[in-house]
Amino acid sequence: MKLKFYFTLILAAFAATFFAQVVNNRSASGATASTVVPATVRVAVVDSVNNQPIEFASVRLFNSKTNQLTQGAVTSQNGRVELKDVKPGGYYLLMSFTGYNTKRLNLREQNFRRNVIDLGNVKLGASNVMLGAVTVTGKLPEMVVKEDTVEYNAAAFRTPEGAVVEDLIKRLPGVQVDADGKITTAAGKQVTKVRVNGKEFFGDDPKMATKNLTADVVDKVQVIEKKSDLAILTGVDDDEPETIINLTIKKGMMKGWMGNLSAGGGQILNNKNDEDPRYVASSMLNRFTDTEQYSIIGNSNNINERAFTDRGNNVMSGRGGNFGGGGTGGTGITSSSTFGFNMAKEVNKKLKVGGNISYNYGDNYTNSRSFRENIFTDSVSYRRSTSVARSFTHNFSIGGKMEYQMDSVTTFIFTPTFSYNSSLAHNSSYQKSMAGDKDSTAVNESNSASSLSSNGTNLGLQLDFSRRLSAKGRRISFSGSLNLNESNGNGTNNSTNIFYLATGKNTVFNQENANTANRNSYNMRFTYVEPIAKNYFIDFLYNIQFNNTINERETYDYDPVNGTYSDLNANYSRSSSVHSISQNIRVNLRSVHPRYTYNIGMSVSPSYTHNLGYVKDWFGAGMDSVYNEPQPRKTVNYAPQFEFTYRFSGDKMIRKFLRMRYNGRTNQPSITQLDPSQDVTNPLNIRSGNPDLLPSFNHNISLEYNSNNRTSQSSFSTSLTHTFEQNSIVNYTTYEPRTGVQYTKPINENGTWSSQADILFATPLDKQMHFNLNLRTGASYSNLVGYTLLQKQSERNVSHTASVSPNLSISYKNNWFYCQFRGLLRYSSSTYSMEGISPKQSTTYNISYNNQITFPWSFSLSSDITYTANRGLSAGYNQDEVMWNAQLNKAFLRNNAGSLRLQFNDILHQRLNLNRSVTTNSITDTQYTALTSYCMLTISYRFNNMGNRRSGNRSRSGFDPSQMPEGFDRPAGGGFPGGGGFPGGGGRPR
Incomplete structure (x- = not known):
């Protein structure tokens, strides 16, 4: 009933948001004296x-x-x-x-x-300065480093016809895109949002922009460390800034409607086991102006191009639904469809509104194999496993934002969101454990099959208010939010487990389970700024958050007499209720000067947690059996707060910037980590939560320096970060020597810390800026506390892992040719504090080359080839891969509005999907299914109402001719491509 009420409330809020009209105040301002x-x-x-x-x-x-x-x-x-x-x-x-x-x-x-x-x-x-018939523009560098922003000029990184924004981002130095489309920066921070011209674009789903917007409409890609809306309004930092990407649209495309339609079909090559046809269809209609944005998106394919972020089913992970080996996006074979609408509009000078609505469907099939080495000080053991998983997901979401500036000193921001998710998943797996002796003695084996059908809803509301009380900087602000999450799931678990060294321990599970989870959180934040002298302020911040989580689970064993699932199994029907309160009180002295600013202060973070464990309806309907009710846990953490920013003076053509920062924050355990019920999805590795867990507390120290030379068009940046954690949450494992079964639960430990250093340098190598060099080197060292099995008991073990990853990129471009060479090395070495455990090293080499050639008669040829070598992995996983993709494009129709594209994916049939996971007591290598080689023929048509003179300023090769070095003619072509690029592989399950 609550959700129905809140859902009605949010619909009313959206109606007010999208149809709000404000009558402009026409009264004159200022004095009336003559x-x-x-x-x-x-x-x-x-x-x-x-x-x-x-x-x-x-x-x-x-x-x-x-x-x-x-x-x-x-x-x-x-x-x-x-x-x-x-x-x-x-x-x-x-x-x-x-x-x-x-x-x-x-x-x-x-x-x-x-x-x-x-x-x-x-x-x-x-x-643009016209000299005769030649257009001369300022030569733009590939990259510019600013205070909180790394800005890339899209024209410097040419992409194939039909490429989407993700294909462009993959070529940017210091930015990485994984197989699932997640974007991380050189400092290891994950991009959480993508905005377009500074405006919200499909809320917090970056893939809706990166996998749907075509790369050729983008002018600049800006990677920004963004503060919250309230922090921007007040100047008071309230949390760690999030990393977002802002895409600026080319000026010539800000004057009307533009769109593209694309459809293609193809076939798998050289694979008789998969002869299903490949297909792709996409459409997009956009309008971008200074005051409004509209986008309509449609996308459907079976080539692993999932154009959205899968929000999951909201059912607690690991309780009857943890399908090891099941994959989404980058793993397995995926078909998906996406439909969405996004808008942002400045109604008038006081009111800005925006919103989005989307529906996504995904169908994923994954077949995987893995090899795991369990590390003991007195021995080792091995586990081989195979898994087949199939999942279907449906996601519906709606979001909005309204910003109302009541007057010159008062601002309101209202942000509602609602989502509904449903999924159906099946998993079957086989695994076998062997001892580490010379005969590889069999210890156990397991066959299991499980399924889960689930659905969930999530409602979020947030209101920000800020008012300036005086011209000197006195300000008061408030932020309130609520998040209501409900989910339900029903699943089955069938498994047979054989223990060769203890035959009497063999087990058979045939169970049905039902899960219900409710998580409600409420957050309030107050800030007050008091000016105490010129350029000096006192900032007060108080934040309180309430979390209430109820997870109920009922598991029934099969009764062969009645032929029904009617026997309640109390051991696997443990429910939990968690109530927590987290507070943060902070006082800062802030000083603001033209060349430097600093904050210094202290924060106090008290927290309260109360847990209850019970078996629902154990004594009958409405009569629960309480098996665990520990005393409430209270903790208080103190942490200094410090931030110093300095802007170096000197030549205006050289910008230098230095920042030092320290802060601390509390992290509450997840519902899975607190739930004491056992997860038997993997009967050889049974997991449970720990209701006695304390919140962890992170201390973060960072130092950043960057320099941008406008004269030489070069940029340099470096960063050092150090993080250490109190009460970190680590896994504690016990071991049954005769069965080989491991029981794992989380506990609190101290001693976990990590350090990371990154250096990024970019410069042109010649005055004409044909050649550009980018260097990025990252290094890290981590001290990870865990527990390793010693003589069948867990003992504290500390792993020391050092890694280094130098990355080199060199590119060349002129008016008809572009190429880029990239080399990457990743080396990792781990040692352990316990004697008898040998060090582990692994190395990955990655060399890639891509080019693009523009021919007469509106032909273009694009190609990219990547060599990857893995060393130091488990036997059978040290494989090399050469991935070669190519496409030939022909533009036609007036202003090259149409294009015909023939593309080949994985020409050499060598695609691999390998992953290594390292913990303090195990190393796991996994290989997933991948879509093999295929070819596809795609036809695209783009349209706009901006006139031929605007279309003619665009190149079919995906770059803006106005950005080319002076004295070069423009290539033939123009217009807007249709979407696609080089897909990452995948396909619809057979």
């Missing part, structure tokens, strides 16, 4: 495409009668500037910056009836 007085002129200079502030822009004030310069200044980091004590009169203001058109504004004497003349945001557009 006298004129000297005034302060304020202005902010921003980019016309993405509305980002332009630092170091020149702002000059001229007398309109004499044309003499009266005052001048350059903009600050936020793009703003003030010209003080301007005498009444007639003036014109010129704003300029390298690479942008100069903007002129006129000031008349009657404007000086106010003490402050605020001209608001002035937008500068990119400039």
Whole structure:
């Protein structure tokens, strides 16, 4: 009933959001006196495409009668500037910056009836200087490093016809995209959102942008460390910034509607076991302007291009539904369909609204094999396993955002979300354990089959409010949110387990189970800023979060007499209820200066946790049996807070930036880690939770430095991070020597820490910027506390793992040819504190080359080839792979609006899907099924209402000719491609 009420509430909120109309206040502002007085002129200079502030822009004030310069200044980091004590009169203001058109504004004497003349945001557009018949533009570097942003120029990384944004991101130095489409930065941070021109794009699902938007519409890719909306409003940091990507759209595509349609079919090559046809169909309609965005997406394929993030079924993982080996996205063979609508609109100067709605379907089949080495100090054992999994998922989501600026000092932001997910999954597996002796004595084996049908709903509401109380910076703000999650699941578990060294221990499971999980969380945050002197502020923050989680599980054994599942098994029917309260009280001194800022303060984080374990209806309907009710756990953590940012002075063409930061945060255990019921999905490795777990507390220290030289177009950045954890949650394992069964549960431990260093350097190698070099090197060292089996008992063991990953990229481009060479080495070495355990090393070599050639008559040829070698893995897994993809494209129709594309995936039939997982007491190597070689013929058609002159400025090869070095002719072609690129493999299950 609660969800129905809240669902009705959210629909009402959306109706208000999408149909809100605000009557503009037409009352004049300012004084009404007829006298004129000297005034302060304020202005902010921003980019016309993405509305980002332009630092170091020149702002000059001229007398309109004499044309003499009266005052001048350059903009600050936020793009703003003030010209003080301007005498009444007639003036014109010129704003300029390298690479942008100069903007002129006129000031008349009657404007000086106010003490402050605020001209608001002035937008500068990119400039082109015409020299004869040749277009000359500022040569753009591949990468620019700013304070919280690494910005890549998309034109410097050419992509094949039909490529999507993900294909572009894969070529960016310092950014990695895994097989499932997850994006991580050089510092190891995962990208959580993708925005378009600074506006929300399908909420917190990055794949809706990276796998659906075509790469050729993108001007810049900005990787940003973004603070929360409330932190931006108040200036008070309230949490770790999240890593997002902002895509800026090319200026010529911001003036109307554009879209593309694409359809293709193909066939598997050289695989008689899979002769199903491959297909892809996609469509997209977009409108991007300065004040509004609309996108309609449709996508369906069976080539593993899942164009959305699978939200799962919301049922607690590992309780009757932990299908080892089941895969999504990057593993196995996947067919999927996606439909969605996204919008963002500035209704007027006070109101901005946005929203999205989407439906996704996925069908995944995965066949995997794995080899696991269990590490003991007195011996070793091995486990081989195979698994086949099939899953079907349906996801529906709706989200919105409304930002209302009531007046110049008050802002409201309202963000509602709702999602529904359902899934059906089946898994069957076989595994066998062997001792580490010379005869590889069999210890046990297991055959199991399980299934799970589940559904879940999630409702989220958040309201942010901020009000400035004085011009000096006094501000009060509030943020409140709730998240309601409900899920239900029904499953089966059938397994036969044979123990060769203890025949009397053989077991057979034939069970049905039902799971219900409810997790409700409520969060409130208050901040207050008090100015105490010029450039000095005291920040107060108080945050409280309530979490209530109930997980109920009922497991019934099969009764052969009645032929039904009617015998309640109490050992596997343990339910739990968890109530926790987390608080954070923080006081900071903040100082803000043109060249440096700093925060210093202290935080106190008390937490309270109360758990209850019971068997539902054990004594009859409504009469539970309580088997565990420990005393409530209370903890208090203290942590200093510190952040220092320094902007080096000097040449305006060289920006240097330094930041040091320390903070701490509490992490509550998950519901799975607290639930004491046993998970027998894998009968040879039985897992359970621990209701006595304490929250862990993370301490994070970081140092960042970056430099950007506009003259040489080179960038350099480096970062050092160190993290250590109190009460870290690690696995404790006990072992039955005769059966080989392992029992694992989480416990609290201290001593876990890690350090990481990253260096990133980019520079052109010649004045014409044909050649570009990018170097990135990452190194890390971790001290991971765990438990290793010693003489069949768990003993504390610390693994020390060092890794290094140098990455080199060199590219060359001219008006008809582009190529990029990349080399990557990943080396990892692990040693252990316990004697008798030998060190483990592994190395991965990766060398890739891609190119693109534009021919006359609107032909283009693209190719990429990647060599991967694995060393140090288990026997049979040290395999080499050469992946070669190629495509030939022919553009046709007026303005090359159509294209015919023939592509070959995995020409050499060598695709592998290998993964290594290392813990303190085991090493597991796994190989998954992969879609073998296939060819596909695709036809695409793009359209727009921006006129031929705009379409003609676009190249079919996916780059903007206006960004080419001066003196080069433009290649033939133009327009908008249809979507696809080089897929990552996959297909619909047979």
